Amino acid sequence: MTIIIHHLQRSQSERIIWLCEELGIPYELKLYTRDKHTLLAPPEYKALHPSGTAPIVYDGPIHLAETDAITDYLLAKYAPTPNALVPAPTAPNFADYIFWRHFANGTLGPATGRVMMFAFAQVDAANPVGLGVKARFENAARMVDDRLAASKWLGGDEFSLADLMTVWHLTGLRQFNPFELTPWPHVVEWLKRVGERPAYRRAMEKGDPGFEPLLGAGKPEAIRRG
Numbered sequence: 001m002t003i004i005i006h007h008l009q010r011s012q013s014e015r016i017i018w019l020c021e022e023l024g025i026p027y028e029l030k031l032y033t034r035d036k037h038t039l040l041a042p043p044e045y046k047a048l049h050p051s052g053t054a055p056i057v058y059d060g061p062i063h064l065a066e067t068d069a070i071t072d073y074l075l076a077k078y079a080p081t082p083n084a085l086v087p088a089p090t091a092p093n094f095a096d097y098i099f100w101r102h103f104a105n106g107t108l109g110p111a112t113g114r115v116m117m118f119a120f121a122q123v124d125a126a127n128p129v130g131l132g133v134k135a136r137f138e139n140a141a142r143m144v145d146d147r148l149a150a151s152k153w154l155g156g157d158e159f160s161l162a163d164l165m166t167v168w169h170l171t172g173l174r175q176f177n178p179f180e181l182t183p184w185p186h187v188v189e190w191l192k193r194v195g196e197r198p199a200y201r202r203a204m205e206k207g208d209p210g211f212e213p214l215l216g217a218g219k220p221e222a223i224r225r226g
């Protein structure tokens, strides 16, 4: 039985396609486009799982949402042990790997998401809560940049799941609330390396054909509402 990746285009479910491409896990891909007005998932996507959020993966009768749950599931069930994305617990960089793997969705993702929501709500720039939200995001981005100044990849010398989990928050997410990456030069260099990975290129082309991933430092064009 082949797993089905339900990919909401221009969304973080690109990470699951990428994970499967990196590890050679076979999958069937189903593509869904965002509602043109709300930019949210369309009703047929919402019907796939109670969460209604991308990614969603079907493995026969098992229907999973939540990126971290899906990655843990696919790695445990379908990836060889050891595999190239997860350092062994005995590796000297294991703690670094675990930290950055969880920093992605535990801190960086929520921080970028809150900044985006405040921008959507057009909160006054001097609003103290908004300023706090911005400061949390900038601190998270600075931490990633500092780490990448000291280490080629987030988890250490080799590309890992920590990188795969982090990329979306500093690339695709910027199409909803465009911002530059120029304050974080090591992030920009790292994204160049990410873009050289054949599995990344394949995943992006399969998931969002014709859409150039936002790997550059400049402010990207915002996704258009219909």
Ligand SMILES: N[C@@H](CCC(=O)N[C@@H](CS)C(=O)NCC(=O)O)C(=O)O
Binding pocket: 008, 010, 011, 012, 013, 039, 040, 041, 042, 052, 053, 054, 055, 065, 066, 067, 068, 105
């Ligand atoms: N915590 C969830 C967040 C999922 C999420 O918010 N996905 C966005 C895509 S980037 C989504 O589904 N947006 C469309 C919608 O909410 O209708 C995860 O890590 O999978």
